[in-house]
Amino acid sequence: MRKGPALLTIAVVVALFALSEHARQQRAELPDLHGMTLRAAQLATRDAGFGHLAGADALDRHRVPLWGDNWKVCSQQPRPARYATTTLITVRVVKTTEACPGP
Structure with a gap:
């Protein structure tokens, strides 16, 4: 039995795991997106x-908010704070000509 391919497979799996752990550990400050256009929030x-x-x-x-400049952010989840950079940010948006819904 050849050990080369098996060792290479193990090395790749270990490297991918290390990269995923590193990505999970990256943290950043999520800004307040309220009032921005969707495009500005994306940027x-x-x-x-x-x-x-x-x-x-x-x-x-x-x-479906397709054109980012035509939508404005009413709220965001999670709130502005420090999070892992892999965190999913969800913004609730309305057309720029519409009023945000009340609480």
Whole structure:
């Protein structure tokens, strides 16, 4: 039996695990996104080091916010604080011409 391919497989698995652990340990400050356009929020979270931002219709009309400059952020989850950079940030948005829903 050849040990080369088995050792290479083990080395790759160990390296991938180490990289995933390192990514989980990376932390950054999540800014307050309230009032920004969706596009500005996307840029702000990316610049802060986060890679996952999802937009949802704050009026629950099942609209998909495609053009980031046409939507504004009403709320965000999680709130501004320090988080792992792998954290999913969800913003609830409305069209820029609409008012955010009340609490």
